[in-house]
Amino acid sequence: MSDVLWQPIDCYSDILYHKAAGIAKITINRPHKRNAFRPQTIAEMSHAFEDARNDPSIGVVLLTGAGPHTDGKYAFCAGGDQSIRGEAGYLDAQGVARLNVLDLQRQIRSLPKVVIALVAGYAIGGGHVLHLVCDLTIAAENAIFGQTGPRVGSFDGGFGASYLARIVGQKKAREIWFLCRQYTAAQALEMGLVNTVVPVAELEAEGVRWAKEILGHSPLAIRCLKSAFNADCDGQAGLQELAGNATLLYYLSQESAEGKQAFLEKRPPNFQQFPWRP
Numbered sequence: 482m483s484d485v486l487w488q489p490i491d492c493y494s495d496i497l498y499h500k501a502a503g504i505a506k507i508t509i510n511r512p513h514k515r516n517a518f519r520p521q522t523i524a525e526m527s528h529a530f531e532d533a534r535n536d537p538s539i540g541v542v543l544l545t546g547a548g549p550h551t552d553g554k555y556a557f558c559a560g561g562d563q564s565i566r567g568e569a570g571y572l573d574a575q576g577v578a579r580l581n582v583l584d585l586q587r588q589i590r591s592l593p594k595v596v597i598a599l600v601a602g603y604a605i606g607g608g609h610v611l612h613l614v615c616d617l618t619i620a621a622e623n624a625i626f627g628q629t630g631p632r633v634g635s636f637d638g639g640f641g642a643s644y645l646a647r648i649v650g651q652k653k654a655r656e657i658w659f660l661c662r663q664y665t666a667a668q669a670l671e672m673g674l675v676n677t678v679v680p681v682a683e684l685e686a687e688g689v690r691w692a693k694e695i696l697g698h699s700p701l702a703i704r705c706l707k708s709a710f711n712a713d714c715d716g717q718a719g720l721q722e723l724a725g726n727a728t729l730l731y732y733l734s735q736e737s738a739e740g741k742q743a744f745l746e747k748r749p750p751n752f753q754q755f756p757w758r759p
């Protein structure tokens with residue numbers, strides 16, 4: 482447990498959402514299903530991430546799973562809820578088949594704030610991809626990682642495959658997907674899949690420590706770094722994100738403001754006052 486005083490935010494059915502001291506915490510709350518997600522779970526997570534994005538006091542989001550369950554087992558997330566899998570995806574309350582976790586993956590990657598996965602127990606299937614797309618992963622000693630797709634009739638060929646290969650290398654990524662084995666926290670650390678491993682009782686406190694350290698640094702620098710890391714993998718969408726941050730910084734300058742002001746005052750802009758820097 483950590484020493485921060487979490488304030489509950491909103492009322493959700495499948496997640497818990499808290500904030501404290503510049504940190505938001507999103508907890509998948511379906512421990513009876515090893516925190517497997519349904520479309521409703523993803524919609525609620527997306528809503529909470531959007532709130533965290535829009536809250537200027539929040540700089541870091543912790544993503545975790547509720548637990549342990551009554552059988553004593555922990556889970557970060559066991560992927561898509563197979564009991565409501567229909568012909569073309571996971572069925573929502575209206576019976577519409579969805580793969581909306583793909584939208585959530587992009588939302589986490591393009592969030593201009595740091596997302597840290599806190600993994601205790603299983604991070605499996607689509608749950609494994611969720612921790613993968615977070616900026617950092619802190620694992621508990623009992624964490625178990627793996628993909629199951631080819632065993633249960635699914636696969637994630639997007640970030641789940643290509644970004645995994647960027648992180649652990651092509652050979653290891655192919656092993657993970659083709660063999661569907663499970664890996665311990667120590668093995669995950671060895672292959673660079675997680676940043677650190679701590680005792681399960683220390684997981685949240687360690688996440689808060691990392692978050693506080695990040696919060697002591699420059700928000701704009703972290704924002705630009707995140708989009709620069711993304712740009713390396715995300716093609717034109719990644720470049721758009723990175724360039725968007727350049728535009729944001731430019732808008733903050735007097736030079737940019739002069740252009741806007743001149744237009745509003747119906748006069749020619751005076752850009753001569755600004756240097757052509759070396």
Ligand SMILES: CC(C)(COP(=O)(O)OP(=O)(O)OC[C@H]1O[C@@H](n2cnc3c(N)ncnc32)[C@H](O)[C@@H]1OP(=O)(O)O)[C@@H](O)C(=O)NCCC(=O)NCCSC(=O)c1cc(O)c2ccccc2c1O
Pocket residue numbers: 513514515517554559560561562563564571580581582583603605606607608629630633635636637638
């Ligand atoms: C995670 C496990 C290895 C845990 O094993 P353990 O023995 O500890 O626990 P149980 O198996 O007994 O589970 C306890 C309880 O939870 C239920 N449960 C667990 N996982 C799920 C699940 N994913 N869906 C539904 N229910 C689940 C289980 O049935 C038990 O309930 P009881 O009522 O019987 O008590 C092990 O549980 C396991 O292997 N789980 C399945 C993991 C899995 O295959 N996940 C799905 C992979 S596919 C996926 O996630 C996916 C989702 C997407 O939305 C995609 C979108 C686009 C592309 C790809 C996608 C994708 O691949």
